[in-house]
Amino acid sequence: MEKLRPEKNTSPYATALADWFRTAARDLPWRRTHDAYRIWLSEIVLQQTRVEQGLPYYEKFIARYPTINRLAAAPDDEVFRLWEGLGYYRRAKNMLGAARIVVEKHKGQFPRSYDELLQLPGIGPYTAAAVASFAFDEPVAVVDGNVARVLARFFGYSGPVNAGSGPKDLRRLAETFLDRRNPGLHNQAVMELGALVCTPRNPRCDACPLKSGCRARAEGRTGELPVKKAARPVRNRRMDYLLSIRNGRISVEKRTDNDIWQNLYQFPLREGLPAARAKAARRLREAFGLKKPPHFAGDATHLLTHRRLLLRFWLTGELLPGYEYVPFDRVEGLSFPIVLRRFLAGIKNSSNFEFGTKKNFTD
Ligand code: SF4
Numbered sequence: 408m409e410k411l412r413p414e415k416n417t418s419p420y421a422t423a424l425a426d427w428f429r430t431a432a433r434d435l436p437w438r439r440t441h442d443a444y445r446i447w448l449s450e451i452v453l454q455q456t457r458v459e460q461g462l463p464y465y466e467k468f469i470a471r472y473p474t475i476n477r478l479a480a481a482p483d484d485e486v487f488r489l490w491e492g493l494g495y496y497r498r499a500k501n502m503l504g505a506a507r508i509v510v511e512k513h514k515g516q517f518p519r520s521y522d523e524l525l526q527l528p529g530i531g532p533y534t535a536a537a538v539a540s541f542a543f544d545e546p547v548a549v550v551d552g553n554v555a556r557v558l559a560r561f562f563g564y565s566g567p568v569n570a571g572s573g574p575k576d577l578r579r580l581a582e583t584f585l586d587r588r589n590p591g592l593h594n595q596a597v598m599e600l601g602a603l604v605c606t607p608r609n610p611r612c613d614a615c616p617l618k619s620g621c622r623a624r625a626e627g628r629t630g631e632l633p634v635k636k637a638a639r640p641v642r643n644r645r646m647d648y649l650l651s652i653r654n655g656r657i658s659v660e661k662r663t664d665n666d667i668w669q670n671l672y673q674f675p676l677r678e679g680l681p682a683a684r685a686k687a688a689r690r691l692r693e694a695f696g697l698k699k700p701p702h703f704a705g706d707a708t709h710l711l712t713h714r715r716l717l718l719r720f721w722l723t724g725e726l727l728p729g730y731e732y733v734p735f736d737r738v739e740g741l742s743f744p745i746v747l748r749r750f751l752a753g754i755k756n757s758s759n760f761e762f763g764t765k766k767n768f769t770d
Pocket residue numbers: 557560561604605606610611612613615616617618621622623624629
């Protein structure tokens with residue numbers, strides 16, 4: 408674990424926090440390094456992702472692309488395929504874009520300052536502060552959801568942390584609280600405290616190194632803070648996929664619009680069809696000019712931040728003009744949204760399904 412520098416700490420709680428971090432923090436691979444590439448990669452992988460889910464992806468990416476030059480030179484489709492299952496694919500696209508800029512403009516060396524890091528795609532204030540402080544010890548405070556919760560409770564901040572002046576106020580509090588002599592270690596310690604001790608429900612105040620100064624604890628308000636403005640309501644989005652399977656080949660297309668799953672593959676799609684299956688089958692038949700209605704093959708629900716995707720899958724043996732047909736064994740190498748990949752795996756493993764036969768489509 409990282410050593411504290413000998414200078415006096417700027418925050419009265421810095422020593423207690425650092426001591427707690429040294430003994431209680433999880434041993435994670437990106438904490439054992441000052442390599443900006445590895446730290447940045449871990450931050451991109453972990454955005455909106457739990458550590459347990461992100462860790463195997465981090466290890467997979469580091470094994471395949473041990474340097475930023477290797478990542479920058481990788482084909483897009485290969486990277487998207489490795490990313491499958493992590494969601495929020497824009498992160499993968501921005502990650503590649505940033506890697507290529509670092510290689511082309513900065514000779515493969517990560518920019519060292521917060522302001523320069525902010526210029527790279529996919530790097531916002533949080534990630535810039537994390538990389539600048541963890542890798543280069545720039546004294547800039549990190550504010551993520553965990554840090555906001557710790558600080559709102561510690562300082563007794565009663566405004567909404569995610570609306571109005573909340574984010575700015577929290578940033579100011581974080582800068583005030585920052586241990587400028589050891590910013591990298593301090594930032595990681597506050598984040599870890601939020602993840603392990605100052606948890607959203609039932610914080611373990613007795614084990615907390617900040618307990619003697621914490622206003623929420625003193626005032627019995629740990630259950631009320633932080634205050635959050637309600638998130639936008641989740642809306643439904645219905646997507647009907649038509650799989651045309653002929654002679655061991657399957658119809659696919661690449662999503663190119665500026666929308667979810669950009670640059671990933673999918674099957675021919677229609678959106679906004681009626682919820683009633685019989686009506687939806689009729690509409691699909693019309694839309695694709697089929698001789699017979701397609702066969703319903705299954706459905707799935709997939710949750711995104713503000714959307715609930717209601718997916719249905721349909722099968723046909725008829726040719727869909729204008730679509731690419733890919734041999735089924737090559738589909739494995741294409742990058743699909745995980746929910747489509749799961750459906751594909753399901754029908755592939757189904758014992759009563761035979762690709763390339765008419766058996767599947769008889770009435
Ligand atoms: S004392 Fe409790 S509420 Fe305050 S920072 Fe620590 S864990 Fe959070």
